Amino acid sequence: MLQFDPVSAARSFKPRRDYGQNFLIEDRFADYEASCISGKKVMEFGPGLGMLTRHLCDKADTVLAIEKDKRLYEALIASLDFKNLEIINSDFFSLGPEVTDGYGVLIGNVPYNISGKLVLWLASSRIEAFICVQKEFIDHVLARSGTRKYSRISVISALSSDITILRDRIPPSYFFPKPKVESVFVRITPKKTKIGDLEVRIISSIMSYKKKTIANALRDSATALGIGKGDMAQIIGEIGIPEKRPFMMEPGELLGVAEAVIGVMAGGTKKPKEKHTY
Numbered sequence: 003m004l005q006f007d008p009v010s011a012a013r014s015f016k017p018r019r020d021y022g023q024n025f026l027i028e029d030r031f032a033d034y035e036a037s038c039i040s041g042k043k044v045m046e047f048g049p050g051l052g053m054l055t056r057h058l059c060d061k062a063d064t065v066l067a068i069e070k071d072k073r074l075y076e077a078l079i080a081s082l083d084f085k086n087l088e089i090i091n092s093d094f095f096s097l098g099p100e101v102t103d104g105y106g107v108l109i110g111n112v113p114y115n116i117s118g119k120l121v122l123w124l125a126s127s128r129i130e131a132f133i134c135v136q137k138e139f140i141d142h143v144l145a146r147s148g149t150r151k152y153s154r155i156s157v158i159s160a161l162s163s164d165i166t167i168l169r170d171r172i173p174p175s176y177f178f179p180k181p182k183v184e185s186v187f188v189r190i191t192p193k194k195t196k197i198g199d200l201e202v203r204i205i206s207s208i209m210s211y212k213k214k215t216i217a218n219a220l221r222d223s224a225t226a227l228g229i230g231k232g233d234m235a236q237i238i239g240e241i242g243i244p245e246k247r248p249f250m251m252e253p254g255e256l257l258g259v260a261e262a263v264i265g266v267m268a269g270g271t272k273k274p275k276e277k278h279t280y
Contacts, residue, residue, distance in 0.1 A: 015051075017179060021071060022113025026053045026134075028176035031169075035187065036061045038132045038168070039107050047094055047110030047120065047133070052078050054111065059084035068094045095123065106130065111177075111185075114139055118155050123163035124190055126199055131190040134172065140165075140186050152249050154209035161197045163190050197257065203227075204260040208248050216251070216259065217244035231232040233266050240266075271272060 017023035026032055034058035049055040049067040051074065058065045059082075067089045069075045075091035082089070090101070108131040112120055117139045124131050143159045145151035159165060169187035174180040207226055211219035217238045224234045238244055240262050247257060 013178070015077075017074060018071060019056050022115040023050065023071070024111075024113070024177040024179060024181050026111050026176060027051075031172065032057045034169070035109065035132065035134065036238045038189070039109055042107050043105045045102060045105045045108045047108055047112060049078060049089070050074055050111070052082055054109070055082060055087070058109070062086065064088075064105075066090065068092055068097065069249050088252070095119065102127075107132065109133065114181075121155060121159055121190070122202065123199050124192070125158055125197060125202065128192045128196060130192065132168070132187070133190065134187045135186050135248065136181065137171070137184045137186050140167070140188060147252050148250050153212070154206045157200055157205055157253045157256050158197065158208060161193075161201075162250075162259055163192050165190050168203050200264060201257060201260040204263050205256050208256065208259065212249040213247060215244060216241065216246050216248055219248050220259070220263075227263065227267075229263070229267065233269075237262050 010073045015025075015027070032054045039058070040061045041063055043064045044058060044062045044066070046055055046058060046065060046067040049069050052067075052210070055065065055067050055078070058067075063086065065084070065087045067078065067087065069078060069089065069091060070093050072091055075089060078089050090097075101133045106129060108124070111134040117133075117135045119274045120131075121143065141147055142153055143165060145153065145156040155260055167186055167190045168189055172185040174182070174184065176185075183264060199202055204223070204227065207223040208216070211222050214222070220234055220238055224231065229237075237259075241259055243251075243255075246255075251259075
């Protein structure tokens, strides 16, 4: 195989802003990332130019690389020849279990604009992940209650997974074009207890009104959740903390509120409407 020059390869493609593309060009960091999944069956999220992919194929048992950009997909097909590699041209989030089942770990350098979507996907999929994301995003993920950055992603992440920072302060020079901020490389390990999709939707709705009282946050969420005024008044009475504000509540407290909502819904109210808040 021809010697791979990541900088030349990166310059030959015009990064797509709508995809949030910043191509990894630092070989030593790619080798470090791949060392974290040695011997495993791994999915790579957005291989881009294939810098990480090359190292994964040397270290992993099997690699499934999912690339949405058709230009990059065609370049990867033309330049990579590994027996343990399969490359798919697809939106990762459109793939069903018939494709992803059997892979125990996800790895990738993730664009900021879909980092939250991926973390929420991990919360429901229950697989381990090693991802490089912008530091600003991880600050939101790890934010504690009562702080400015505490959000729905903080709550859902805390309930669904343990997050370990493996490499902090990854410089912009590792990517082309250079992002304006530093990145971090983290390990996300699912907790034994799974948080359900319905709980995620309810918590997301409540945290959309995080600075209101929990009573008002629930009232404002009622229509989207398909709950009538009477049933919502019952829920507010049951939780017993109407004046507390969601951004001051611990993840476990918010889960308890979501479970109270589900309890009332199970008593005969209609199912919640689809509402994407992340």
